Amino acid sequence: MAVTNNKLIGAVGLAVLSVVLAWRILVTGLAEYYVARDTPEADAGALRWRSGQSVALYRQGLALAGRDPAAAMRLYQAAAWANPTDALVYLALAELQAGLGQSSVAIALAEIADALGPMRTPVLARSAAFWLAQGRPDRALARWDMLLRNRLGTAGQLYPLLLRWVENAEARPLLRSLLADPPQWWDQFFAYVAAKAVHLEAVAFLYRNRERSGKPPGAAEQQAYLERLWREGHWLETYLAWLSGLDERQQQGLGNIYNGGFELPVTGLGFDWRISAPRGVSVEIAETYGTRGGKALHVVFDGQRVHFRHVRQPLYLEPGHYRLQGRVRPDGLRAERGLRWTVRCGESGDQLLAESPSFTGSDDWQPFAQEFTVPAADCPVQWLRLELEGRAELDFEAQGGIWFDDLAIGRQD
Structure with missing residues (x-):
């Protein structure tokens, strides 16, 4: 009888506990x-x-x-x-x-x-x-x-x-x-x-005081700083800041034209090449025969109409007389007025300083050169640019390819 009572008490206790827990959960x-x-x-x-x-x-x-x-x-x-x-x-x-x-x-x-x-x-x-x-x-x-x-x-x-x-x-x-x-x-x-x-x-202040453990500035950091310097027209500071960001290998490409042999990776920063490919054009740096270092600039047009000015580099030349030179290999390039290199003052390029011969057709590697003068006033920076020459719209229809290598600018005085 006592066992039965104990079981009953236990069951009642569990029931009460269940009710209490349920109430607490509900509350x-x-x-x-x-x-x-x-x-x-x-x-x-x-x-x-x-x-x-x-x-x-x-x-x-x-x-x-x-x-x-x-x-x-x-x-x-x-x-x-x-x-x-x-x-x-x-x-x-x-x-x-x-x-x-x-x-x-x-x-x-x-x-x-x-x-x-x-x-x-x-x-x-x-x-x-x-x-x-x-x-x-x-x-x-x-x-x-x-x-x-x-x-x-x-x-x-x-x-x-x-x-x-x-x-x-x-x-x-x-x-x-x-x-x-x-x-x-x-x-x-x-x-x-x-x-x-x-x-x-x-x-x-931030740029100069950052700890980099002896390494050059990172690409994102350097780009932000260079863009600010460039926007305010601090050309010398821009050039020096860009130089300070070059590693030992990149320094081998220094000259009045940086990486004129196209052997180094293109960063698009500072005074490096700025290269893009609009619709209808393929632009690459690739290996080919006849180069001195193994690689060259290769541009290919597929016949579409395009105002091509998409290979360029800023220059920091002091006033004086210079000679632009390089090597070219047209590869079946058909364009009404051809492709040429120009040197112009400033970003807008209103003042033309030099233009190379126009290139079309097919040929083996050939040298080209053009002398020019940087004026003493109103030309703090210059742009070297590869341009499809033209005046009428039909002039900008091009098909075929062309190679460039060993671009350089030397002082002549």
């Missing part, structure tokens, strides 16, 4: 449902079902912080008691304590938050704001760095803030840690600064 579920709606009415509903719902307590505290700090403090403390791992609650408490003049307590609370939630975007952003308000930009920068490392989508908000530091000479020492060990997001930020900074001097 918790309803509280979470209301919290997910993220409205003041929903927060009140969540707390009716579960008085210790930490998110609802925290949000009610936020709503009261401006007009009733004491009530907000009680709500935050209740939220921290309900969930001791929520870093946002500690930051909210820290902000209230700082507002009451309790800076040491506020800093201790913020340090707890930093230890609890270093990877959460809202925590990092709020922590950075707290440390800025406390006059600790170094800690704010550490938070921003973590944000950008893990949430690059925050760049739109953070890059403008960081740019202000770059443009403020007194704030720049704060960036030394990032310059000494640039994070992954640094190149993107540098490109932003190069495009947006009011003064070139701010861009130059």
Whole structure:
């Protein structure tokens, strides 16, 4: 009989426990449902079902912080008691304590938050704001760095803030840690600064002070810097910055024309070749017979009408007399007026300094040359460009190929 009673008591106990658990699950579920709606009415509903719902307590505290700090403090403390791992609650408490003049307590609370939630975007952003308000930009920068490392989508908000530091000479020492060990997001930020900074001097500071471990600047970094220098017309600085980015092998291609033998990879940076292929044209650097180094420039037209000016290189020639020369091998090229090399002043190319003979037909490798003069005024940079010559539209229909090699410009005086 006693055994039967024990079984009955056990069954009743399990039933009661099941009811209690089910009720707790229901209550918790309803509280979470209301919290997910993220409205003041929903927060009140969540707390009716579960008085210790930490998110609802925290949000009610936020709503009261401006007009009733004491009530907000009680709500935050209740939220921290309900969930001791929520870093946002500690930051909210820290902000209230700082507002009451309790800076040491506020800093201790913020340090707890930093230890609890270093990877959460809202925590990092709020922590950075707290440390800025406390006059600790170094800690704010550490938070921003973590944000950008893990949430690059925050760049739109953070890059403008960081740019202000770059443009403020007194704030720049704060960036030394990032310059000494640039994070992954640094190149993107540098490109932003190069495009947006009011003064070139701010861009130059970042470029010159970055630690590169003895290596040349990366392509993205160098391109951003060179484009800014070029846009402002600092030709000598552009040329020197480009030179400083060349490695030992690339330096072998230096001359008044860089890589005139087409043996080095084309980067499109600085004073290197700028090569593109419009519709109807194939442009490549390829191996062929009769070259001195193995490779040559190869251009092929398929018969379409095209205003071809898509192989070019900027030059930095001092005023004086020069000689453009090279070797050419036409390969069945048919064009009304032919293909030629030109040297012109500036990007617009309004002032023509030199034009080579026009090339058409088929032939073996042949040398060509043309002398020209760079004027002393209004021609700080020049452009060497391969052009399909023409005046009427029919002149720009071309078919067949052509090869070029050993391009060079030598001073004649």
